Amino acid sequence: MSSELGRKFASAAFIVGLFLLWEILCIAFHVSDVILPRPSQVFVTLWQRAPALWPHTLQTLYTTLVGFALGVVIGVFIGVIIGWSKLAYDVAYPLLIGFSSVPKVAVVPILVLYLGSGTVPAIITALITCLFPVVVNVATGLATTEPELEDVMKALKATKFDILWNVGLPRTMPYFFASLKVAITLAFVGSVISETVASNRGIGTLMMIASANFDVPLVFAGVFILAALGVALYAIFSLVEGRVTGWAHRKTEFAMGA
Amino acid sequence: MNDDDFVRLENVAVTYGRDAAHSVAALDDTSLRIGRGDFIALVGPSGCGKSTILKLVGGLIPATRGYVYVAGRELGAEPVRIGVAFQNPTLLPWLRIRDNVMLPLKIVPPFRADYRAKKNSEFRDRADALLAQVGLAGFGDKYPWQLSGGMMQRASLCRALIHDPQLLLLDEPFGALDQFTREELWAIMQELWIARKPTVILVTHDLREAGYLANRIAVMRARPGRIIDDSVVPFARPRTMNMIYDPAFVTLTQRLRELIVEVRGDNVPRTRATTEAAA
Numbered sequence: 001m002s003s004e005l006g007r008k009f010a011s012a013a014f015i016v017g018l019f020l021l022w023e024i025l026c027i028a029f030h031v032s033d034v035i036l037p038r039p040s041q042v043f044v045t046l047w048q049r050a051p052a053l054w055p056h057t058l059q060t061l062y063t064t065l066v067g068f069a070l071g072v073v074i075g076v077f078i079g080v081i082i083g084w085s086k087l088a089y090d091v092a093y094p095l096l097i098g099f100s101s102v103p104k105v106a107v108v109p110i111l112v113l114y115l116g117s118g119t120v121p122a123i124i125t126a127l128i129t130c131l132f133p134v135v136v137n138v139a140t141g142l143a144t145t146e147p148e149l150e151d152v153m154k155a156l157k158a159t160k161f162d163i164l165w166n167v168g169l170p171r172t173m174p175y176f177f178a179s180l181k182v183a184i185t186l187a188f189v190g191s192v193i194s195e196t197v198a199s200n201r202g203i204g205t206l207m208m209i210a211s212a213n214f215d216v217p218l219v220f221a222g223v224f225i226l227a228a229l230g231v232a233l234y235a236i237f238s239l240v241e242g243r244v245t246g247w248a249h250r251k252t253e254f255a256m257g258a
Numbered sequence: 259m260n261d262d263d264f265v266r267l268e269n270v271a272v273t274y275g276r277d278a279a280h281s282v283a284a285l286d287d288t289s290l291r292i293g294r295g296d297f298i299a300l301v302g303p304s305g306c307g308k309s310t311i312l313k314l315v316g317g318l319i320p321a322t323r324g325y326v327y328v329a330g331r332e333l334g335a336e337p338v339r340i341g342v343a344f345q346n347p348t349l350l351p352w353l354r355i356r357d358n359v360m361l362p363l364k365i366v367p368p369f370r371a372d373y374r375a376k377k378n379s380e381f382r383d384r385a386d387a388l389l390a391q392v393g394l395a396g397f398g399d400k401y402p403w404q405l406s407g408g409m410m411q412r413a414s415l416c417r418a419l420i421h422d423p424q425l426l427l428l429d430e431p432f433g434a435l436d437q438f439t440r441e442e443l444w445a446i447m448q449e450l451w452i453a454r455k456p457t458v459i460l461v462t463h464d465l466r467e468a469g470y471l472a473n474r475i476a477v478m479r480a481r482p483g484r485i486i487d488d489s490v491v492p493f494a495r496p497r498t499m500n501m502i503y504d505p506a507f508v509t510l511t512q513r514l515r516e517l518i519v520e521v522r523g524d525n526v527p528r529t530r531a532t533t534e535a536a537a
Contacts, residue, residue, distance in 0.1 A: 148348045152417075155316040155342040155427065156365045166364065170352045247352040250403050 037217040042224055045217040053206070057225055060191055060203040063119055064229075067126025068187035072180065075131045079138025083172070084164060089143065100132040104190055108197045117198035122191050129190030130183035137179035141172030174248035177241035184233045188226060263330070264294040264425065264457045265315055270324035272310050272483075284310045286482030287324075292474075295455040299468035299475045301514065303522040307483025308461040312427045315459060316340055328425065339366055341423035341456070343431040347410035349402040355413050356398035359385040362421040369421055388416045392446050408439035415443070419450060428460040432467060441499055444470050448496055465511040466502055469493075477514055479521035487517055 019039045025031070026038045033041055046053065082088045082096075104125055111121040145168055153163045195204025203222045210218035242249070267290040275281035285307040292298050300308040313319045314326050317340075329338045341362065349358045363369040363381050373381065386398055392412040402410055411431060418426060432440045448471060451458060462468050468475045469491055477487035491510065493501055501507055 146348070148344055148346060149350070151313075151316075151318055151344070152342055152348050152361075153365065154318050155340050156362050156421075157317070157337070157340075158365045162365055166361070167350065170350065173352070245352075247401060247403070 034214055034216050037220050041217045042220045045221045046224060049218065049221065053221065053225065056201060056203050056206045056222075057229070059119075059201040060122075060188075060195065060226075061229060063122035063195075063202065064126050064184075064187045064191040067123040067191060068130055068184055070123070071127040071130040071183060071187065072134055074127070075134025075179075075183070076138055076176070078131075079135045080142065080164075080169075082135070083139035083142025084160075084168065089139065096132065096135060100136075104129045105193050105197075108194050111194070112198040118200065122194040122199060122202065125194035126187040126190035129193075130187040133179040133182045133186065134176070137175040138172055141175035142168045145171055174241075174245040177237065177245055180237045181234055181241070184237060185230050188230050192226065262293045263291045264296070264328070265292040265459070266290070266325075266327040267311070267314070268325040268327070270314065270321045270326060272307070272314065272319065273322045283482040285314075286484055288483070288485055290476065290485060292457060292459065295457055297451055297458040297460070297471060297473045299460045299462055299472035300478060301462060301465060301468050301475060301518065302478030303480050303518060305483075306478040306480040306521075308478055309429055310483060312429050312459055312461055315425070316342060316427050337367065338425055339421055339423045340425045340427060341418035341421065342427045343411075343414045343418040343429070345430040345433045347402070347407070347414040349410055349413060349417070351402050353401075354398065355389070355394070355400050355402065355405070356382065356385050358402065359389060359398075359413060359416045359420050361417060362423075366421045385416070385420060388420055389413070391450070392416055393442075408435050408443070411435060411439075412443065412446070415447070415450070419454070419456075422454065423456050426456045426458045428458065428462075430462055431460075433463065440464075440467070445499075447471060452495060465514050468514075469507055469511050470497055470499075470502065475514060477517050477521075486521060487514070489514070 023038050023040060026036060031038075037045075078092075078096075082092050107128065108121060108125055111124050115121050115124065142164075149167050149171075150163055153167060158166070191202065192204035192207075195202035196208050199205045203225055207219050207222040210216075210222065267288055270285060270288050271283065272285040273281045273283050284305075288307070288311070290311070300311060302308055310319070314321055315328060349355070350361070353361070360373075360377060360381055363377075363384075364373045369381070376382075386395070389395060389398055389412075392415060394409060394412050394416070397405065397409065397413075402413070405413065411434075415431065418428070432443050435443065444467060451471075458472075460468065460471060465475075472491055475487075475489050475491060476485050477489075478484060479486050489510070493504075493507065
């Protein structure tokens with residue numbers, strides 16, 4: 001236990017140390033805050049401009065979470081279908097790969113064309129950015145179910161749905177949760193991209209305006225906010241993952257019924 | 259047909275592979291009758307179609323030719339309760355041992371209908387009683403990865419038996435265990451069979467295991483898979499480990515061993531035989 005505490009402490013110290021180094025280097029080399037603001041300046045900006053930053057933060061969080069939620073629901077649906085049916089897999093997979101290879105920035109102007117600017121394209125961009133990791137992971141989890149496990153179920157005359165419900169889906173949970181951690185960070189990327197291109201609200205918009213005004217500390221404040229939100233959501237899903245799929249990592253806390 | 263036949267294979271052939279050029283005859287023109295409550299062991303070299311027979315009877319694969327009857331009807335016509343155990347324990351890692359054992363009750367009628375109502379009372383007690391019988395009392399709340407290989411295999415046997423199957427299909431369930439665990443499980447298996455009398459088909463490589471457990475031993479050969487010998491094991495039950503050193507038992511296993519060595523020699527191409535010997 002003490003070694004785990006030690007590791008956490010080392011990790012925190014590393015982050016603080018990095019900020020300190022940044023601060024010191026900026027002072028030592030007289031770096032202008034238009035080029036690279038010091039962390040202390042960024043934190044001061046965060047504090048002083050909080051009333052202005054808050055609505056933008058909420059907007060980005062809102063579009064990200066809605067896009068993420070929709071992406072996960074749709075992703076699981078598609079993933080289950082193509083993971084379960086060999087035919088659907090063969091038919092849909094090449095198309096999915098092609099679609100996921102398209103840079104999402106390239107899609108935003110099209111979305112703006114159809115949906116106008118603002119909240120809706122941000123949500124949709126977040127959705128399509130975070131969709132594919134979920135689809136691929138869920139499909140992989142289902143498709144790699146051990147044939148012997150299925151044989152046990154088939155010998156019991158289990159229906160296809162029985163097998164999916166009792167074996168396929170539980171077995172896919174570790175893959176699913178691993179994909180959620182990737183998907184939530186990608187959803188942020190999608191949201192912010194859309195906000196920088198076409199919106200009048202959100203952290204992305206704020207950063208674009210701030211950079212046009214050479215308000216570099218504010219740009220960095222936006223980056224800090226995005227990083228904090230990303231880390232927080234990643235941590236939440238990590239925690240849920242440990243609770244739900246502890247069996248896959250052989251966690252003793254899981255076995256204790258935590 | 260004889261009413262006592264619980265399982266009957268009539269001129270069954272199974273061919274794997276999509277077209278004639280790549281097809282493998284796993285089983286060729288095989289007929290086999292197994293009486294209700296009988297315990298038969300299938301032995302033979304690798305690739306002789308032992309597991310294929312098991313999969314056929316379990317309804318996991320269809321016969322390419324011929325007929326498979328279970329419980330007097332063509333396969334699938336009659337709902338037969340089947341229990342299976344494989345060489346790997348194949349327990350579901352996200353379920354506690356007790357829930358793993360109760361899995362068939364969740365799937366198989368008539369238990370299925372009552373599963374929600376009884377899973378915390380009657381079914382739970384039933385699983386615990388069975389676990390206690392195989393020496394796993396108190397392990398119901400553990401997860402599979404917290405158990406040793408032998409313990410997982412015991413749990414797997416419990417899962418195969420929890421729903422009182424009329425037919426038990428065992429595919430080398432003791433193959434991966436150490437000698438002493440294996441012998442202990444033979445004794446447990448025999449007890450369970452005597453108490454419940456399901457019809458059992460056991461696939462094994464171990465002739466002593468076949469002799470200890472089964473009423474009948476069918477010897478198979480490969481390419482094409484066929485049954486070449488069907489002997490009755492005449493020893494009284496309950497059998498003990500001492501029986502294995504009985505001269506009559508040794509004679510029986512010796513004869514079966516020679517049969518298998520002989521058909522194995524026939525079928526193994528010279529080059530491969532040399533490579534295997536070298537390995």
